[in-house]
Each structure stands twice: as structure tokens, then as C-alpha cells.
Amino acid sequence: ILVVGDVGANATMTPEVLAHCAVGTSAVARDLFPEAVLPTINGAMVSYSNKGSDEGPSPELVRQASELVPGVLAERIKRGQRYGTINIEGEVKISVALSRRSAHLYRRGQESSFVGGTNVLIVPNLDTGNLLFHLYATRYPEARKFSVMFGVRFQGVDLPMDCTAGDAALGVKASVLRLHRFKHWSRTPKDTFFRRHRILAINPGSTSTKIAVYEGELERFVEEIQHSVAELEPFEGQRVVSQYEMRKDIILKVLSDQGIAADDLDAVSGRGGLLKPIPHGTYRVNQAMKDELLGGVGADHASNLGALIARELVADSDRPAFIVDPIVVDEAPERVKVTGMKAIRRRVISHALNQIATARRYAEHHETFYEYLNLIVCHMGGGITVGAHHKGRYIDVNNGLDGEGPFSPQRSGSEPAGQLIRLCFSGRYTQEELLKLNKGKGGLIDLIGTSDFREVERRLDEGDEEVARVYEAMTYQISKEIASLLPAFNGEKVDRVLLTGGLARSERLVADITASVAALGCGVTAYPGENEMRALVKGALRVLDGKEEARVYEQAN
Secondary structure (H helix, E strand, O other): OEEEEEOOOOOOOOHHHHHHHHHHHHHHHHHHOOOOOOOOEEEEEEEOOEOOEOOOOOHHHHHHHHHHHHHHHHHHHHHOHHHHHEEEEEEEEHHHHHOOOOHHHHOOOOOOOOEOOEOEEEOOOHHHHHHHHHHHHHHOOOOOEEEEEOOOOOOOOOOOOOOOHHHHHHHHHHHHHHHHHHHHOOOOOHHHOOOOOEEEEEEEOOOEEEEEEEEOOEEEEEEEEEOOHHHHHHHOOOOHHHHHHHHHHHHHHHHHHOOOOHHHOOEEEEEOOOOOOEOOOEEEOOHHHHHHHHHOOOOOOOOHHHHHHHHHHOOOOOOOEEEEOOOOEOOOOHHHHEOOOOOOEOOOOOOHHHHHHHHHHHHHHOOOOHHHOEEEEEEEOOOEEEEEEEOOEEEEEOOOOOOOOOOOOOEOOOOOHHHHHHHHOOOOOOHHHHHHHHEOOOOHHHHHOOOOHHHHHHHHHOOOHHHHHHHHHHHHHHHHHHHOOHHHHOOOOOOEEEEEEHHHHOHHHHHHHHHHOHHHOOOEEEEEEOOHHHHHHHHHHHHHOOOOOOEEOOOOO
16 A cells, blocks of 8 residues: 655645655554554655755755654644654655665664655655655555545545556545544554455364454454253264364354354364375365365374364365464474384374464564474473474474373373383283373373362462472473473574463463573573464464465375
């Protein structure tokens, strides 16, 4: 979108008029572009001398106006704190405004837009303004454009001779938005100018299905659907994937209660299941994936339902169904998988969705990209996985599904192999009982009788010595697992350790792990919670917004 400030009824250009027009045009841009789309509005005043005279936008006029801008902007900020993200500087020579080659001379710390970091140009001259208007319209033919009129209280719409019907509609929409801005809206609705895709996220569990509808990155509603014993009874003894039709119908009913039909969705994003090992990314659910999940090639797990339900909801339409970073994401080199026994190879199964989403979130917060960072991410929930992320690749992680790594609230973690083998043949436990101890009834449940970390902290506060001993051991094992991943980066510096998952809500645990891994020298950041629904949505959005291509799943041989 190209926003053009027009002096309108201001016939004579003075420093005062120029200062008000500069701030006003920048304020319009701030009103129309949400901060999520354009974090700052950086304005620059363009000047030139016409054969040494003071005609047109002379340097002197621009300099005098620049001195007045801070006061005018301060008054504007009193009307709304969002205007504090506006920065206007002078002056930029006309040669720079016209030239990409010399733009680097005027960078202001950002890489985007017209002149270095500038995204608003203030040109106090009709001829020069027209020149730049047509120049940018030619350079960016896909841009939509409209003018902002000054001196007529925004009630006029000025249309260029070459405007399209879309430009005219945009100009009217922008003017109406400005007229009603201060009465009715606390912020610009993002889909006024930037369409928000409506996406359904689906995260199936063994006895529940969590769903959420997002419009862009804005959550509209979230609900966890509990499946009763009566609903699940007909599927007793069958593979969990046999439930996908039943769960789909219940989801449609819940959506209907919210006034949403399947046709209202732009895409459906489901939790990925136990497929073959694949690289990270967003995958379109295709027939090969469906056949593999229904064919029972991999293990039976509730997450297998995500792709099947998503595909069924968009059947017979051109709307896509996706899975995002399933638990089988595997980008680890061969050295990670070799063990000392020929019959056993390490498998890479983890909380890949939240691991990678947390790494991307940290990158966004620090205005960089996942592909530029070396990160160790520790997901701490019912199970604990600690992963190495090397410049956009997920290169090592413990197999949380099989209980490898530190013990957790529900899982036993890695055990001494010899003792475990002898226990298996001791006759004390059946195979099923040992599998439950490994995952489901191990860890804190077996050691202190609870998996509720709030209960653990309460007992710590009461001075329970047994709980303190177990808590110290778990903290140590998590920290040890984090530090053990240093060799994965081949000597490169680790940028940050990230803690996520439900246990990251514990300030005590975060503080103790931070202290334990301080020798790494990179620091620790916590992102509490699992954030899986948002991660499913953001993976779909990256494809729908053209930021990445959807990957194609190929059936295992």
C-alpha cells in the first residue's frame, strides 16, 4: 500500500504547514498499518535546491519544518500512544529518494522499504511529489495507492488520473476509517487492509480433542472437547484412527454452535502423527499420508487423528489441510542415531511442534530468523525433550516418547541399561507394567506420588525432604541434558537456551535451571506453556501468506 499525503487546501507551503502535513501523513500510515505489519513509521523529508534558489522544497524550508516536527508529534502522541512509534527526520536529498544505489547512506537501522529504513517520504512540492508518486507506482505496480488530503479534515478523496477501481475503493475505505477512528476503534482492524485467513487448528488426545479457530494470528475461540466413555465405547479394541469420522462430526457441531461452517475456513491445520521420519515444515495432507495413517504402518497414537480429521473437513474443496512439525521431525545426522548395539538405533521422536515454534518465537522477538540461530530448546511437560537447533535444522533431541532423557512428571527417563535388563527378567513386573513405568506412571508419579508440579512446589515450601531430593535430581538431569548438546553445534557458539512447556511456568524451576547452565554463557529465556494451537496456525499461515512452500509427503517404502 502506497500512502500519499496531499497538501489539499493548503495553498502556500510554510514550515508550519509542512511540519503538520509530515506528522499527519505519518499518523495516517500508523493508523492504517497495524504494528504487527509495520512496527515503526520512519519519515524523511525530501529537499532539493533549484539552481541555487529557494524555490520548491528547499533545504532551508525542510530544516525549519524539521525543527517544528518534535512539538507537533508530541501533541499527536497525547492523542494516542501508538504515535510514539513515528520518527521523522530531515533531510533526504532528492537524488537519494530517486536512487536505490545511494540509499545505504541514509539507513536508520532497518533493512526494509524506500530509503534505507524510511517508509514515509515527505515531499513539499507538487512536481517532485508527482514524480516520486509515479516512480514508485511504476517500480511497484502491484501496490495499491491512495491520497491523504490535508486542509479538508479528511473528508475528501483525491484520486490520481491513472487510479484503478481498487484504488478508489481503498481511498474511500481509508477516509471512512479515519473519520471514525477516534470514536469507535481502539486499534485498526488488521483485516481492513490485510486479509486475515481463518484457520481451524486440531490437536487430538486420547480422550479429548482440542480445537481453536484463528483469524490470522488472532484467536477467535478455543475449546477442548471431552469424549465420553459412551462415545469411545464402539471403538474399543480398534486402532485410534478409526475414531476420525466420529470426532470430525463432533467438531462440526461445535463449530456450528460458534456460527462457523466448514466452508468459512481457509485451511485446517492438524497435529501431525507417527509417520515416517521427515524434515521440519508444513505439509499438505495428501492421499499418501492418509493411506499410511490408516494402514497402520506406524505406531498407534492419538496424534495420528489430526491429519485425517483435517483432510476430511476440507474434502471435495480446494482448501488445504496441513500438518505442522509432527513428532517424527528428524534432521539429525547419522552420528546421533548409532548406538553400541547393532540391533538398536536411536529414533528421533519429540515435541517438535512446540520446540520449533518456540525457537521461531525467540527469533521473531529478536528481529532475526530461525535459520540464523543456534538454540537449545527444552520442552518440559508430562514428558521432557531437549533439542539442538542449528541454523534452521533440528539436529538432535532425546526420544521423549520412549522415555529417553531426564525423568519427568510421568516418564522414567534414561535408566542404567544393565539394571533395567535385570529388572525386566526379575519377574517383579510384566511387560505392560514396565512400559507404564517408562511412560505414564514413572518419574514424579512413581517417586513421590504426583505429577502435579504445583503440588511439588507446595511440598517443597513445607520442607518435605524427600520431595526436595527428587526435585534437585530432576533439575540436575534437565540441566545435564541441556549441557550435553554442546557438541551438536561443532564448536559454534550457542545463542540461547529456551525453556518451554507447562513446567516453565514454575519460576523456581526456571531460576534453578538458569543457574545450573550459566557456564554455557548464552543465557536462558522462558516461554511458558505448550503453545501448540498457535504453532499449528502459524505453520499454516506461513504457507498461505507465501512465506514458505508446503512440503509434499511421500509414502514410506
